[in-house]
Amino acid sequence: MKAIVVGTGYVGLVTGACLADVGIHVACIDIDQEKIDRLKQGILPIYEPGLEEIVHRNAEKGRLQFSTRLDEHIAGADAILIAVGTPPDEDGSADLKHVLNVADEIGEKLQDYAVIATKSTVPVGTSLKVKAAVEAAMNRRGQHIPFDVASNPEFLKEGAAVRDFQSPDRVVIGTESERARSVLEQLYKPFQLNRHRVIYMDIASAEMTKYAANAMLATRISFMNDIANLCEAVGADINQVRSGIGADPRIGSKFLYAGAGYGGSCFPKDVKALIHTGREHGQRLRLLEAVEAINNDQKQLLFKKLQAALGKDLQGKQIAVWGLAFKPQTDDVREAPALSLIDALIKAGAIIRAYDPVAVEEACKHIPHPVTYTRDEYEALEQADALLLLTEWPEFRLPDWERVKSLMRRPLVLDGRNIYNPAQLRQQGFEYHGIGIPLR
Numbered sequence: 001m002k003a004i005v006v007g008t009g010y011v012g013l014v015t016g017a018c019l020a021d022v023g024i025h026v027a028c029i030d031i032d033q034e035k036i037d038r039l040k041q042g043i044l045p046i047y048e049p050g051l052e053e054i055v056h057r058n059a060e061k062g063r064l065q066f067s068t069r070l071d072e073h074i075a076g077a078d079a080i081l082i083a084v085g086t087p088p089d090e091d092g093s094a095d096l097k098h099v100l101n102v103a104d105e106i107g108e109k110l111q112d113y114a115v116i117a118t119k120s121t122v123p124v125g126t127s128l129k130v131k132a133a134v135e136a137a138m139n140r141r142g143q144h145i146p147f148d149v150a151s152n153p154e155f156l157k158e159g160a161a162v163r164d165f166q167s168p169d170r171v172v173i174g175t176e177s178e179r180a181r182s183v184l185e186q187l188y189k190p191f192q193l194n195r196h197r198v199i200y201m202d203i204a205s206a207e208m209t210k211y212a213a214n215a216m217l218a219t220r221i222s223f224m225n226d227i228a229n230l231c232e233a234v235g236a237d238i239n240q241v242r243s244g245i246g247a248d249p250r251i252g253s254k255f256l257y258a259g260a261g262y263g264g265s266c267f268p269k270d271v272k273a274l275i276h277t278g279r280e281h282g283q284r285l286r287l288l289e290a291v292e293a294i295n296n297d298q299k300q301l302l303f304k305k306l307q308a309a310l311g312k313d314l315q316g317k318q319i320a321v322w323g324l325a326f327k328p329q330t331d332d333v334r335e336a337p338a339l340s341l342i343d344a345l346i347k348a349g350a351i352i353r354a355y356d357p358v359a360v361e362e363a364c365k366h367i368p369h370p371v372t373y374t375r376d377e378y379e380a381l382e383q384a385d386a387l388l389l390l391t392e393w394p395e396f397r398l399p400d401w402e403r404v405k406s407l408m409r410r411p412l413v414l415d416g417r418n419i420y421n422p423a424q425l426r427q428q429g430f431e432y433h434g435i436g437i438p439l440r
């Protein structure tokens with residue numbers, strides 16, 4: 001089989017590499033010449049555990065190619081997977097310009113039958129727009145090559161992307177023809193999925209499934225953050241409450257962790273986009289509006305906690321930040337709580353010393369303020385009035401607390417991911433605040 005993957009972001013690269021790894025010939029196409037040049041040299045644009053090895057292995061075997069030229073690779077492709085970005089437009093809707101540009105180019109270059117499947121997260125109706133764009137481009141060149149469109153949303157998580165792709169909970173495939181279904185069935189066959197894990201449906205339902213999944217997960221997090229804040233007010237402990245409710249299989253124990261808010265390139269934008277789709281159709285999604293509002297407040301909660309501990313005026317206060325990535329095992333800082341918090345702190349006159357094991361380079365691109373990035377977590381603590389833990393990297397879990405205390409001006413720990421033992425820290429002389437953890 002031969003597949004083309006258009007877009008070499010997280011989804012495109014992981015998809016291309018994992019498909020090549022099971023013997024499919026894959027060409028990964030991107031318009032970013034520099035990215036492609038670097039990929040040809042084996043340099044990946046993202047940090048993702050296990051991915052580099054798979055890319056190198058398959059590039060060496062010639063099964064995985066990188067190019068800016070769709071026309072040079074399109075002949076004989078069974079499937080063309082669109083995996084370009086769908087960033088939020090100013091009104092919150094998903095901006096489809098990249099997807100439709102790709103569709104237009106496919107229409108210009110297609111030589112023989114292929115399934116054009118959208119992996120990008122796109123609103124219901126987009127596959128039909130892709131179909132129209134491909135047809136319009138074909139009409140312009142006066143040719144009609146048969147093709148099918150399909151929806152094949154991606155559910156991988158950054159940091160566990162390779163495992164998620166190779167061993168997915170489910171593969172959702174939305175098609176409108178038997179031929180398209182059979183091509184995509186063949187494409188995923190090497191992963192030896194149990195039948196129930198490949199779920200076939202119509203295209204609109206597949207497109208909606210992706211948004212509904214992310215919106216449901218974001219809802220769980222905002223729900224828990226709301227309950228956590230109430231726990232703190234009434235003297236209950238969110239960690240104990242989480243164990244108590246997670247034991248009910250109807251609720252389940254995953255994605256119930258309160259914290260400094262959800263970030264990343266997807267939950268915030270997908271919740272916004274779904275709210276927008278609702279408005280367009282006269283269906284206000286009030287629950288998701290609340291999910292978004294709670295998350296925005298949650299991202300500023302540690303700022304308020306800091307003011308409560310240090311006083312309203314944060315001018316000149318030295319703040320140590322541990323963790324910049326929106327979650328561990330990734331260098332992605334898009335919509336990370338660290339970004340909005342650091343912005344607010346710097347505007348309030350605070351001085352920031354920050355450390356992250358892999359995300360500093362990305363953080364520099366996104367944070368316009370003067371921040372001192374340190375070589376390790378301890379250096380960030382020098383003369384600090386407070387430590388903010390924002391990403392639960394494994395290396396932050398068991399620090400040398402005596403050393404931490406000796407370096408700080410004031411032993412104040414604000415734990416934005418609830419990874420520390422409050423009683424132990426308080427016993428060691430720290431002032432500890434978590435999210436939804438009783439004050440004493």
Ligand SMILES: NC(=O)C1=CN([C@@H]2O[C@H](COP(=O)(O)OP(=O)(O)OC[C@H]3O[C@@H](n4cnc5c(N)ncnc54)[C@H](O)[C@@H]3O)[C@@H](O)[C@H]2O)C=CC1
Nearest residue numbers: 007008009010011030031032084085086098101120121154
């Ligand atoms: N990042 C993630 O973990 C996940 C993302 N998604 C969805 O997948 C889509 C892609 O996300 P990412 O991989 O994060 O995107 P990204 O924004 O990191 O990368 C997109 C790539 O597409 C390229 N591109 C743009 N226009 C192009 C064109 N006309 N031709 C060729 N290449 C073009 C860009 O140069 C860029 O390299 C989005 O819709 C996202 O919501 C879905 C599941 C997981």
Ligand SMILES: O=C(O)[C@H]1O[C@H](OP(=O)(O)OP(=O)(O)OC[C@H]2O[C@@H](n3ccc(=O)[nH]c3=O)[C@H](O)[C@@H]2O)[C@H](O)[C@@H](O)[C@@H]1O
Nearest residue numbers: 154155156157158221255256257259262263264266326327
């Ligand atoms: O559409 C997407 O792009 C992807 O979005 C999420 O994946 P991802 O953004 O990589 O990261 P998650 O592990 O879901 O975490 C998102 C955010 O939620 C936060 N989170 C997660 C779980 C939890 O219990 N509490 C919590 O605050 C994390 O800290 C992080 O900031 C989904 O989990 C993927 O299934 C989906 O494919």
